[in-house]
Amino acid sequence: DVQLTQSPSSLSASVGDRVTITCQASQEINKYLNWYQQRPGKAPQLLIYDAANLQKGVPSRFSGSGYGSKFTFTINSLQPEDIATYYCQQYEILPLTFGGGTKVEIK
């Protein structure tokens, strides 16, 4: 199975800060890496697909990059509504797997 290691597992930042989360895959997964946001008590929501593509309707302060086994997710200018847990997910190799999540809090 492809293991996805997210870091950090949690972070606290101020409104307006730039936040970066990394996702390291245990095998090469080309570009097939997605990022989801899960706000407290809510269902996950797709933010970024295929490593760098912004899903329709998602604010442009969210972005993603990477290829192969190392990927990065960035929130430019953190907003209060961005309080959530963020998950990476790969779909290059079955079984589909998720990272352990990164909980983002406001300082």
Place this chain on the structure above:
Amino acid sequence: EVQLVESGGGVIHPGGSLRLSCVGSGFIFSNTAMNWVRQAPGKGLEWISSVSSSGGITYFADSVKGRFTISRDNSANTLYLQMTTLRAEDTGLYYCAKAMGAVAGWHPFDMWGQGTRVTVSS
């Protein structure tokens, strides 16, 4: 508006069976692969199964293989998850999720339902 509504969750004894349903609306259900993802209390997301748009191809996580069956009724825009031989570790919130295409296991999940809760306990 795209919408997914799950139902069928509940409290069940270990070894029991349960069938979850997910009704989709606002998109062409028969053209879309579908998935089930679960989340144990306080834990992360775990993919458990995918089905192709026609229903002919299915995939399962090892943790549920042989115990769970995924199926769909495209005439009723409904996805199912038949769960048998339930264990305590199957407890969690079960989400259905719509794929961005027709092929099982080969697309991001672009819409999720609100989930239905399953508790396996004696």
